[in-house]
Amino acid sequence: MPITDNQIATLRAQLAGRMDEHERLLDQLDTEESQTGYIALVTAAFFEAVDRRFIVNDKVVDDAEVIEFIAYQRSAHPVAAEQMDPTVAEQVVLHALGKGSISQDVDGETLLGTKILLLAALTAEADLSESELESFLAKARAEADEHIG
16 A cells, blocks of 8 residues: 555654644544555665765765764764663664665564664754755655665
8 A cells, every 4th residue: 555645754754853733633543454554664764864965975874873863863862862772773874875784573553663864864954944844745745655665
């Protein structure tokens, strides 16, 4: 099933910092199919955000830049830092860049939570305008549709 407008609205609310709206919309994704689609959308958006941040002039940045980004985000956002294992975060970003793998010890819930926290940090840092956010979400939607379709 293709990504729905409700799934897009849910992610848009989160990335725009409208957490009450995000929670309300997330609660409406109450079927396995809608949750699977939302996870695919989050994953596609995460990969897009990672590429935009860590690929410069068609070259992947050094691992040190990824590590510094995660360390900075953890220091700037202590509440999120409590929820994000830095080793897992580094593995997830480096994996998205084709530079490593994710430990088999990382469960699906931890993996998704890490992607969501990193996606929020990446999009906040990018400081997207409304039209840029819409373009970003459209690209993520197309990627997710391709993956699940």
